[in-house]
Every structure is written in structure tokens, then in C-alpha cells.
Amino acid sequence: MEKKYDLAVIGGGPAGYEAAIRAARLGFSVALIEARNMGGTCLNRGCIPTKAILHSSGLYREAKEFGEIGLAADGLSFDFGAILRRKNQVVAELRAGIEKLLKANGVGCFEGRGFLESAERITVTGSSGTQELRADRILLATGCAPSVPPIPGAELPGVVTSDGLLELDALPRRLVIIGGGVIGAEFATAFSDLGCEVTIVEAMPRILPTMDREISQSLSMILKKRGVRVHSSAKVEQIAGDSPLVCRFTEKETENRAEADLVLIAVGRKPATNDLFTEGLGIKTEKGFILTDGHHETSLPGVFAVGDVTGGIQLAHAASAQGIEAVEYMAQGTEPARPRAIPSCVYTSPEIACAGLCADEAKQEGIEVTVGKALTASLGKSVIERNERGFVKLVFEKQSGALIGAQLVCERATDLIAGLVQAIDRRATARELAGVIRPHPTFSEAVTEAAEDALGGAIHAMPRVRRA
Known part of the structure; x- marks a missing residue:
């Protein structure tokens, strides 16, 4: 007898597998369909392997400067093949962890390409043949793929x-x-x-x-x-x-x-919607991206879509949040959270992180702002670790005093931004941020300095010149 699931998810990336686990814990019977490797682009071809390489390359660059901090690394070299093998090991370890979680939560996993035949029927085509699944609800989380513009020679080897x-x-x-x-x-x-x-x-x-x-x-x-x-x-x-x-x-x-x-x-990247659903189903798209309403539901009732395939901010953590919101709405009628600040991170050296509005964006929206800024070069932690130029910039709405944006270029920026995202969501003021006791010596002290700067002057910054 054919089994019918409460929910079928197409796409095993961050949006898909996290939604599947959350749905299972809410009591749904769940099928998860993935054509390649569980974990999607982020784990297998994006965030994780890239950062694994960056970790190795960053340590190598730092090691070349060991002499400046009293260390020696004679005969320093690297093995690019070994760097790649370690990258693969990191990916494999994390992928295995996801697969164990899915199994432990009773999620049925199907290897193959899912094709939406109707609002309740999916055809899965894989190495072992074709099979049909049925589900009361369907979640599309197929993500995106690299986009190649029509540049002459783009198809050349290399x-x-x-x-x-x-x-x-x-x-x-x-x-x-x-x-x-x-x-x-x-x-x-x-x-x-x-x-x-x-x-x-x-x-x-x-x-x-x-x-x-x-x-x-x-x-x-x-x-x-x-x-x-x-x-x-x-x-x-x-x-x-x-x-x-x-x-x-x-x-x-x-x-x-x-x-x-x-x-x-x-x-850039393009939505992975080729061979995903029959055109006659009436699922509306725009420039290939699937259109959804405030509950992540498509124009076809019972079919939802989340993550990169819907456009907008193409980030793993944003996709995960959308997937969880979608299944909580399906199971409990829970309304998605109000608009929240979404952090964007760049894992260069120094790291870059931002959330909310920058001063120029606020100006374009007609919002008058106060900006506080702290340079990180003079921080004790920065001097100890020989970090390059950097800053923490905080943007406050002038009328309410609430934090509406943060931009960071400094070490640990991708970790520091989480607290500032929470501050933006809670509309914290400069005085509230300045009043937090932060440990010394740390990079987080720059947040205090930036908040103090917005209030009229940071302790560790030269006094502002007063005009007569």
C-alpha cells in the first residue's frame, strides 16, 4: 500500500533538512528528497568547504609572519592536495551528522530528483529508478546554482x-x-x-x-x-x-x-527550478524565482517554497529560518515572525559582517540617523594579534534612538554581529549598548566604543574638536 506523508520536502539543504526535522518533531510524517548530497550547496559546494580552505590559507599567511611575534617556522610550506582532503573530511563529517539527525527524527530520505506532478504528488527519479510519493503538503527548497553570463569563451576548459x-x-x-x-x-x-x-x-x-x-x-x-x-x-x-x-x-x-x-x-546565482514542476500547475514565478505569500505558500494551495529558490537574501541562515517558519505555520498556524534583521557575513581577513541599514540606505529611505564609529586598530586585542585596519559602525535612528544597522570590519566580526542583530530586533539604544559591560581585552569592546561615539565621544578616542 502506497504511503502518504503529511509533508514532502524537495531539497536537502539548510532550509529543507531543518524544516523536515522541525516538522517531524511537530508530529508530521515527513519525506525528504535530495538529488545530490544531503546538506545542499551550503555544506557541499558553498559555505563549509570554502571556509575550510580559508581556515588553512589564513593560518599559512599568519605563519609566514611568525618571526614578528617571536616564533619560528623554518621550511614553511603547504600541501594543496592535503588542504582539499581536509576540506572534504570536514564536509563528510558534517554531512554524516545531518543524516544521523534525519534518521533519528524518523524522516524518510529519498535520493533522486523530485518533480512536482500536482499539489499532492511527486515523482522521484534516481539511480535506482522512478517512484511516486504523495503528501498532504509540499515544501520546495531546491536553492540556487551558479549563474554563468553569456561571455564569449565562458565554456572553455579552465x-x-x-x-x-x-x-x-x-x-x-x-x-x-x-x-x-x-x-x-x-x-x-x-x-x-x-x-x-x-x-x-x-x-x-x-x-x-x-x-x-x-x-x-x-x-x-x-x-x-x-x-x-x-x-x-x-x-x-x-x-x-x-x-x-x-x-x-x-x-x-x-x-x-x-x-x-x-x-x-x-x-551570482540562479534559482534551481528547471524540471521542478509542471508548468500547468500555475505556480507563479518571477525571473525564475518562486513567488510566495507571507506564510511562504505559493500560488498553488498546499505547496510552499523557502530559501534561495524564492529570491531575496540568499543566505543559509535566512533559508533555515524560513523553512522552520513554514512548517510551524502548517502544523500550528503560527504566524511568521515580524521582519527581522538578517546578518550578512564575508569570511575574508579581517572578517566582514553587517545587518540592518547602513547610513546611505537610511538616507535613501528618508530616515535621519546618528552614526557611532570605533576604529579597532587601537584595541588591546587588535594590537596583541597584529590585526589590520578595521572598524565597528552603528547606525541609530535619530528620532527614536533605536539601533537600525551595524557594519563591522574586524576579527570575529561574524560572531559579534549576532548580538547586534538581537539589538536591532529589540530596538536597543546607544545608551543601552554602551551600558553593557564587555570583557577586556576583546574585539567586542569596539561595540561599546561605537555606541559611546554615537552619544558624543568614546573613552578611548581622541576628543572631538569643539568649534567656537
């Missing part, structure tokens, strides 16, 4: 997306990265740390173009100091050749070129 770059078996001597967003910035950091000659070609006027302008400027200066060539306002015209590859681009009306052993295309 031109890869982030997926291909993570499967290398040898370190390229020269790497050209088309795209200076988060993915491009992180790979530029990792590969330059390992001694690769890196060139970034970005179409917008600055790298990390969606973030605070000062963040972009700081990272650009740091990367250039480390030997990365950064070309902004640059349009790629063609990729040609074989050994070497040649990337031709126009920068501010001037023709330019960069030679490379490998070219990474990192210009």
Missing part, C-alpha cells in the same frame, strides 16, 4: 564556477575572478594567501557593491596590499586562449587584459 573551483586538484599560479561579490572576495583571500596571483574584475564601481561603501573601500585596500589586483567598473568582453587563458575587459573605456591559468566566474 573556466569554472565556484563548484568547479572547489574540486581543483592543483593550485593555479594565476587566477582571474570575474565578480567582486562575497564569493569572489572570499576566494581572492584564500588563493592570494596561498601565493596565487589573483585578479578581480568587477562590473560595478566597487567590490562588495551591495554593502556599506566604507566596507568595500577597506577590503579593497587590504586585498591590494596583499597583492590582489582589483579592477572595478570593468566589463568582461571575452575569455580566450588555453595556456594561458586571457580575460579581456574594458575598464573605464580602456581595453585591458589579464592572463590566468584558471578563470572563476562568480557573478
Whole structure:
């Protein structure tokens, strides 16, 4: 007899597997369908493997400077193959943990590509053949895939997306990265740390173009100091050749070129909706992304969609939150939480993190703000660890005094942002943030300094010049 599930989830990434576990704990019988590896892009081809490489490359860069802190590492070298093997071990360990959790929670896992035939029926096609599943509700969480623009030569051997770059078996001597967003910035950091000659070609006027302008400027200066060539306002015209590859681009009306052993295309991602559902079902999309209402339900009743496949902020933690919201609404009628600040992180060195509005965005929305800023270079912790330039910037709504945004460029920024996200959600004031007793010496002291700066002057900053 065919089994019918309370919920079938297509996609085993952060949104899908977390939603499946939460639904199972709420009493649902759950089927989870994944075409590749459990954990999705984030675990297998994105966040985790990239950060594993960054960890190794960052330690190598620091080790080369051991002499400046009284240490020695004679004959220092690295084994790129071993770095990749460790990356694979990290991924395998975390994937195994997810699979154990799914099994322990009674989630039925199906390997194969799920295709939505109707609001209650899914066809799963995998290596063992085709089978049909039925469910009262369906959740689509198929995520996104790397997007490749129509650049002449983009199909040449040696031109890869982030997926291909993570499967290398040898370190390229020269790497050209088309795209200076988060993915491009992180790979530029990792590969330059390992001694690769890196060139970034970005179409917008600055790298990390969606973030605070000062963040972009700081990272650009740091990367250039480390030997990365950064070309902004640059349009790629063609990729040609074989050994070497040649990337031709126009920068501010001037023709330019960069030679490379490998070219990474990192210009964005597209929704993974090909062969996902029958067009006649009436599931509405926009530019390929699935449209949903305030409860994450699509235009087809009983079918929900969450995560990157719906557009918006394409981040694993945002997708996870949406997946849990969706199943809690299905099971309990729980209304999704009010709009919350969503942190964005870049794992360069120093790290970058932001949430809420920056000052320019607030101005565009007609919000008058007060900005507090603290430079991190003078912190005891920064001096001890020899950290480069950085800052913590806090944006407060002038009328209410509430924190509405935070931008950080400093070590541990990706951890510090969590507390500031909570402060934004709770509309904490500068005085409340300044009143928190933070440990010394830590990077978190910069939050106190920035809040004090918004109130008129930080203790460890030079007094502001008073005008007569």
C-alpha cells in the first residue's frame, strides 16, 4: 500500500533538512528528497568547504609572519592536495551528522530528483529508478546554482564556477575572478594567501557593491596590499586562449587584459527550478524565482517554497529560518515572525559582517540617523594579534534612538554581529549598548566604543574638536 506523508520536502539543504526535522518533531510524517548530497550547496559546494580552505590559507599567511611575534617556522610550506582532503573530511563529517539527525527524527530520505506532478504528488527519479510519493503538503527548497553570463569563451576548459573551483586538484599560479561579490572576495583571500596571483574584475564601481561603501573601500585596500589586483567598473568582453587563458575587459573605456591559468566566474546565482514542476500547475514565478505569500505558500494551495529558490537574501541562515517558519505555520498556524534583521557575513581577513541599514540606505529611505564609529586598530586585542585596519559602525535612528544597522570590519566580526542583530530586533539604544559591560581585552569592546561615539565621544578616542 502506497504511503502518504503529511509533508514532502524537495531539497536537502539548510532550509529543507531543518524544516523536515522541525516538522517531524511537530508530529508530521515527513519525506525528504535530495538529488545530490544531503546538506545542499551550503555544506557541499558553498559555505563549509570554502571556509575550510580559508581556515588553512589564513593560518599559512599568519605563519609566514611568525618571526614578528617571536616564533619560528623554518621550511614553511603547504600541501594543496592535503588542504582539499581536509576540506572534504570536514564536509563528510558534517554531512554524516545531518543524516544521523534525519534518521533519528524518523524522516524518510529519498535520493533522486523530485518533480512536482500536482499539489499532492511527486515523482522521484534516481539511480535506482522512478517512484511516486504523495503528501498532504509540499515544501520546495531546491536553492540556487551558479549563474554563468553569456561571455564569449565562458565554456572553455579552465573556466569554472565556484563548484568547479572547489574540486581543483592543483593550485593555479594565476587566477582571474570575474565578480567582486562575497564569493569572489572570499576566494581572492584564500588563493592570494596561498601565493596565487589573483585578479578581480568587477562590473560595478566597487567590490562588495551591495554593502556599506566604507566596507568595500577597506577590503579593497587590504586585498591590494596583499597583492590582489582589483579592477572595478570593468566589463568582461571575452575569455580566450588555453595556456594561458586571457580575460579581456574594458575598464573605464580602456581595453585591458589579464592572463590566468584558471578563470572563476562568480557573478551570482540562479534559482534551481528547471524540471521542478509542471508548468500547468500555475505556480507563479518571477525571473525564475518562486513567488510566495507571507506564510511562504505559493500560488498553488498546499505547496510552499523557502530559501534561495524564492529570491531575496540568499543566505543559509535566512533559508533555515524560513523553512522552520513554514512548517510551524502548517502544523500550528503560527504566524511568521515580524521582519527581522538578517546578518550578512564575508569570511575574508579581517572578517566582514553587517545587518540592518547602513547610513546611505537610511538616507535613501528618508530616515535621519546618528552614526557611532570605533576604529579597532587601537584595541588591546587588535594590537596583541597584529590585526589590520578595521572598524565597528552603528547606525541609530535619530528620532527614536533605536539601533537600525551595524557594519563591522574586524576579527570575529561574524560572531559579534549576532548580538547586534538581537539589538536591532529589540530596538536597543546607544545608551543601552554602551551600558553593557564587555570583557577586556576583546574585539567586542569596539561595540561599546561605537555606541559611546554615537552619544558624543568614546573613552578611548581622541576628543572631538569643539568649534567656537
